[in-house]
Amino acid sequence: MHLVPGLKVLYFGTPVVLISSLNEDGTANLAPMSSAWWLNQSCMLGLGNSAQTTANLLREGECVLNLPSSAMVDAVDRIALTTGKPAMPDSKVRQGYRYEPDKFSVAQLTEQASDLVRAPRVAECPVQLECRVVSAHPFGGPASHTTAFEVEVLRAHVEEDLVIPGTHYVDPVGWDPLIMKFCEFFGAGHNVHPSRLAKGWNMPHQLESTII
Template identity: 30%
Template sequence: MMKIDPADLSRQDAHALLIGAVLPRPIAFVSTVSEEGINNIAPFSFFTAMSTKPAIVGFGVARKRDGAKKDTLVNIERTKDYVINLVNEELAEAMNQTSGEYPSHVDEFSVAGLTPVKSDLVKSPRVGESPVNMECRLMQILEFGQSPNVASFIIGEVIRVHVQEESWVDGVLKASKVKAIGRLGQDLYCRTGDIFEMKRPRG
């Protein structure tokens, strides 16, 4: 067995190890709006649901290599809201395009050909093409590490969910319709087409 202590690794190597060990990860495709009114969107796979009632979700945003904050974090700190959009197979290419480092005056919806739709309860726009949009209100930001290696974990309450009708069958969101993709290590992804069922044991 290899024995590795992440604290001894460079940031790059620690990242490669973690994303290879924690998988598959769902992708939060996070849309926000800047002070100047420019729409922003980027993917984050350090993402999880944290509580159901209240409905709480969280995702992690690292600093850029030079220690500067990413636009997503800057925008959320200002507006205190954001939308988490689900990434399916159809959105994979557009999602990847938005992960490039664009200057903050660039509208990443336009870059990726995505449609910003006005949200009901938050200032941030949602993605028209995504099968599920979760409007979130910021609750708390946890910070880890020291400059330039700081990571912010953004925790928010889901206050409204939009679900495309094709994905909503008999009162539930159907994974086989949603066709979410997951993130693995390196630059690898998985589809969720190979689904099986297991009933929970009783008692």
Template identity: 30%
Template sequence: MKSFDISDLNTVQVHNYLQHAIAPRPIALVSTIDRAGKVNLSPFSFFNLFSANPPVVVFSPSRRVRDNTTKHTLDNLYEIRECVVNIVDYSIVLKVNQASAEYPKGVNEFHEAGLTELLSVIVKPPRVAESPVQLECKVNQLMPLGKGPGAGNLVIAEVQLMHFRDDLLDDTGKPIQQNFDLVARLGGDWYCRTTDLFELSKPI
């Protein structure tokens, strides 16, 4: 076993070790809008579901390691506290990756990545039409986890309205897991696809 004291590593190394180990991570493709109405779209794999009542999802746009600036997604959320968390499946993963490129503020990544804006019902940022599940959310809390390069910023968002593509549900409205074809982020440039599913019933 090799042990690492965090104080002996730099931020990039810590990030890299933990990203390989804490994996797979689901990907939130988050749409936001600023006060001037400019739309932003970016993926975040520091993301998960944390509560069902109320339904709360959390994701984290980190401060850039390069220059300690904050990401446009976070800046927008300080202006308009609404977002759509669009779930990522295999069919859109290349476009999602393109949306993660460092575009200047104000550039709409929907256009750069070739994804389609769909009007949301109750929040201002648009949804991603190609995404299999779109969650319209209002932000409850923005919580900085540090001030230095690489520091995360927890976005605690409450789901208000959920959209599921028809083929993901059976006639009774029950989700069909095999039809979701989800992808997730691992370490470095690795991703995985949910093609190796198995069921495990709960212990009695």
């Protein structure tokens, strides 16, 4: 039997992305998100309008999509409730967000120069996609506070061990992406780390993580 519970959250699971972008003063911003999907050499990103990343993408027109493995969950969770924008809406304050101007340091990750865009890559991420913004659209109806960005992948950097030898393909067995499913972190089908974001969003989860 199927129920019709009127689901509050439709977030069945997508890869976590660390978006690096440039702030107005030229410093780097780093933001975790997981509303992303790919088709050919394009990617769609869903971002809240109050985010510093949204302002940066609209202004700079470029970014890097860094894909962490499940083993990097600690770094991602360290910046899960941070924002690069000093002025926060009340909703973020209630959820426990705090202003953090240097997210690379907080995440304990390393900036790496990109080839084709000004935004830095995350050196520790096995997959790094340099992108330019193609278009931006309001998303979710007239009262929405979100933007859908279409970005074009200009260059993909992939850890050598993840590339099938002699091909241009990623090994799907070797690649273990960090997945966010209903605000919880998963890798290889298992919950891998407690989530600050789930706590901030008051998700009714009581998960015992298996750290990998």
